[in-house]
Amino acid sequence: MKSKAVKTEATQKPVLQEAQPEQGKRSIWKQAGQGLLIPALAVFTGLVFGAIIIVITDPHLLSAYKNFFSDPLTALASPFVAVFNAYGSLFLGSFGNPVTLVEGIRAYFATGESTLLLKAIYPFTESLTTATPYIFAGLAVALGFRCGLFNIGAEGQFFIGALCSAFVGYAFQMPWYIHLPLALLAGALGGAIWGAIPGYLKAVTGAHEVVNTIMMNWIAFRLSDWLLTGPMKASGYRPVTPVIQDSAFLPRLFPDPLRFNIGFFLALAVAVLVWWFLFKTTLGFEIRAVGTNPDAARYAGMSIVRNFVLVMVLSGALAGLAGASQVLGVDHWVGQGFSAGYGFDSIALALLGKSHPLGVVVAALLFGFLRGGATRMQSMAGIPIDIISVIQGFVIIFVAAPAFIRAIYRLRAARAEETVLTRGWGK
């Protein structure tokens, strides 16, 4: 372990040292643990705060407390009951019921009938399916952060990518080995163009990408509104695209109604690709250099303009792939509100994962499980799905303000410097 750490330090270019202290002494597991501690505590604290909000807005609770003196036990127990119901149904929605799983396995080995088994693993696979676009979108935002760019436009890029790949999906007849890659490429390209515009504007005029990407989001929503009620509308009344051809489907691994498809493994492969790109190539090094210290990077001869545009294009492409994977693998058509929530969620992901592809994958899995369970939570415990956004907001704050977490849990101060994420307006 130690010699490995020393070896990577020696091969680093001497021009730019990453702002971290001597790490050769501590084992890689301890480093990972330390890096994982704050995000893990942030998520936990976020869930706790979410629980508090669930409790104080629970109508049954309010009526139980009205009768506090007549029935104190119910009143005292009701907060815990409320939270138990809420997070219990969240767990059931995310992972599935262990009892059903055991029964399913037993039934399969007894009779060869797989329906019960499939039903048991449905929540788990559904969570993984939900996590897939999050992995792509989180990678998109994380790549932007690495270059000091704040890509809030992931949602717009997601939608445009979805529309592009849906178009290729339903408009052409081709064998699957051409159709599927072409559809994915179309999605990536659509997102790339959508990201290139704010990137180019930032590089040339200095306009801050936060406002521009948000504007592009709203333009994308309006554009998609028009496309879905006009040129791209399927026959009928609903503002949706036609269903894409079978040859453009991302293959599913289990029979209906399970929606788990190879898009998940594609996402993991892309994550590895992004990791390799960022940490093992010269271009990736340039990007990280521009993100860490643009003045030093310029002095070293790197083109800030070129890197900004490149990163926004790649980031947009990844977000477009997220939309493409969702269309080709899960829904097979695009409707209004298709991209709802992915944009801001992916920001939370990138922050939680500290802009590292591995961290993003883990965070995306977490969000996938949270969202997968949230629909169950809404139907079983009656808690609106928006509580997930509330929890995410808390989690981002806790991750971005580690001092807060440290104060609550009385942790020692970290040794490594926190990464600089953004720099004011138009600089």
Place this chain on the structure above:
Amino acid sequence: MTTEITEQNSKNSFIRTRILPGLILIAIGLLILLLFGMDTQPGQQATFGMNVMRSQAIQIPDLTLPVQPAIYGLIVVTVFMGAWQVARGVRSTGVLIGVVAFCFVVAFLIWATREKSFNLVGMLSSSLVRATPIALAALCGVISERAAVVNIAIEGIMLITAETGVIAGTLSHNLYVGLLAALLSGALIAGIHAVLVIKYKVDQIVSGVAINIFGAGITSFISSRFLEKNVDMLNNSGTFPVIPIPLMAKIPILGPIFFENNLIVYLTILLVIGLHVLLFYTPWGLRTRAVGEHPRAADTLGIDVFMMRYVNVIIGGAIAGLGGAYFTLGSVGRFDEIMTAGKGFIGLAAMIFGKWNPFGAFTSSLIFGFADSLQVKMQILKVPIPSQILGMAPYLVTMIVLAGLVGRALPPAADGTPYEKQ
């Protein structure tokens, strides 16, 4: 060799700064001809209504313009400005862009109104009304960023204050209580942003985005949980009535636009003036700007940098609270999910466009409000452009404005960086 290169450089920059913009303007003139001029017939007339219904203003006759002469006249003006720029150069680029943009928009309006009638004063009046939340968001941004705290959270704050205002207003059957609740909740959320950013030194944009996510989530959550089921008890506050100002409302054209609005619009106009005076004519404003430009120098003079920043951000939060209250108490009287529709961010663009000045921010908000109101009217006029494409107008305008002007607009020098005492 060197002089040749510098001459070449200066000639290139000469081409870029003088000739190119002029050529672009002439091209815009030709564009007006192609898009609007070609599509008209001689003898067509466009009628612009000059009166608003149910108004106290003295009624004046409608303005009827002959379409082709008017459009061609505007083309001539545009081409003339372009040619002047190429030949002599116009000193103020702002005036140049302004005049040409005005010609383009007016030509568009005349073309869209050919053979029909269109209530111009009504549209201008609704421009001011639609500009109000944008202006308030922009003012919140101005006061916060003048003290060097970037406040992206305006959208989230406006959502939260909109909901708080309408709930308080409905519960208490009193709009003023609702307004107060909105102001206080805005100050509170902004206070949280301030604490995170000043005390815990969280990245200002990250904190802003987190508050936006939280705001969208909690308002939709409460809306689903409580407001949908208890509309009359929680989500039906009524709106502030239109209060015409006694004598001024009678003035034609200006009366209906400026002097027949509700309380929040009047407060906005007063705030613009008040904030301008406060920032540029009082010692407190001077200290604020000092803290924003060079906090260390301000600190050595004994100004409490942290306290100034807290106060400014919290006041900004209250202003954003007023903006949020506009959506519910000043407009529809109920809360809908994500009803701000990006106005908080457009307000930030207005702030940058207005060069971090209250009056500049207000003027640019009027422009965005105009774009917003224009696309609605265009739908009514059945202009052959799909309504959703027209709906992009405010956002496109924002992007074009940002692209054209940010390079020349400098934020307060310490904007975005936390202050560390030494």
